[in-house]
Amino acid sequence: xxxxxxxxxxxxxxxxxxxxxxxxxxxxxxxxxxxxxxxxxxxxxxxxxxxxxxxxxxxxxxxxxxxxxxxxxxxxxxxxxxxxxxxxxxxxxxxxxxxxxxxxxxxxxxxxxxxxxx
Amino acid sequence: xxxxxxxxxxxxxxxxxxxxxxxxxxxxxxxxxxxxxxxxxxxxxxxxxxxxxxxxxxxxxxxxxxxxxxxxxxxxxxxxxxxxxxxxxxxxxxxxxxxxxxxxxxxxxxxxxxxx
Numbered sequence: 001x002x003x004x005x006x007x008x009x010x011x012x013x014x015x016x017x018x019x020x021x022x023x024x025x026x027x028x029x030x031x032x033x034x035x036x037x038x039x040x041x042x043x044x045x046x047x048x049x050x051x052x053x054x055x056x057x058x059x060x061x062x063x064x065x066x067x068x069x070x071x072x073x074x075x076x077x078x079x080x081x082x083x084x085x086x087x088x089x090x091x092x093x094x095x096x097x098x099x100x101x102x103x104x105x106x107x108x109x110x111x112x113x114x115x116x117x118x
Numbered sequence: 119x120x121x122x123x124x125x126x127x128x129x130x131x132x133x134x135x136x137x138x139x140x141x142x143x144x145x146x147x148x149x150x151x152x153x154x155x156x157x158x159x160x161x162x163x164x165x166x167x168x169x170x171x172x173x174x175x176x177x178x179x180x181x182x183x184x185x186x187x188x189x190x191x192x193x194x195x196x197x198x199x200x201x202x203x204x205x206x207x208x209x210x211x212x213x214x215x216x217x218x219x220x221x222x223x224x225x226x227x228x229x230x231x232x233x234x
Contacts (some may be wrong), residue, residue, distance in 0.1 A: 043162075043207065043224040056221070091161050106152060107222065109161030
């Protein structure tokens with residue numbers, strides 16, 4: 001049963017600390033998305049990758065957030081330094097798509113990382 | 119920017135009854151729509167999707183209706199069960215990027231509670 005995995009599932013840290021969240025997409029998927037979910041804002045797209053290349057990170061605060069795909073089986077989202085307003089659940093999702101296609105495709109979500117910044 | 123309004127925000131239904139959740143979207147160029155179910159402590163899970171060349175699609179106990187004329191999407195759950203209690207999100211690929219329409223814009227969610 002193929003599924004997206006995320007680690008850690010929960011993270012509590014203090015303001016100013018670096019946080020790294022990891023995601024393993026479903027094998028064979030070439031598109032990886034990072035979302036943030038809060039009660040106030042709902043599900044927000046932070047960034048996404050196609051074939052490991054960043055396509056769009058316009059939803060991500062550039063000064064403190066960074067997203068990378070060191071290889072096809074690992075995507076990372078880092079926050080440095082973390083702030084209390086970053087507290088949220090961060091989801092990774094993967095799917096398959098081709099750049100330039102006029103339509104979307106299903107995205108498979110991981111279980112999320114619940115981040116609490118004190 | 120693109121907007122997806124979802125209603126109601128909460129819905130309580132007696133077990134065995136049917137439920138309907140609605141979404142209104144603003145982008146006439148949207149051509150892919152999807153419904154997700156999110157249970158407490160879990161990520162969103164795919165329920166059903168529909169492309170703009172269809173106006174109805176059915177799954178097991180779920181039906182999605184798409185009215186492109188009025189930009190309206192609905193999810194019907196028939197014969198609801200306690201396990202249907204969750205938050206439901208609609209999403210559409212309204213945010214056009216330079217790389218295609220992969221970006222999904224999500225509705226605000228509907229918390230469905232099934233009353234035994």
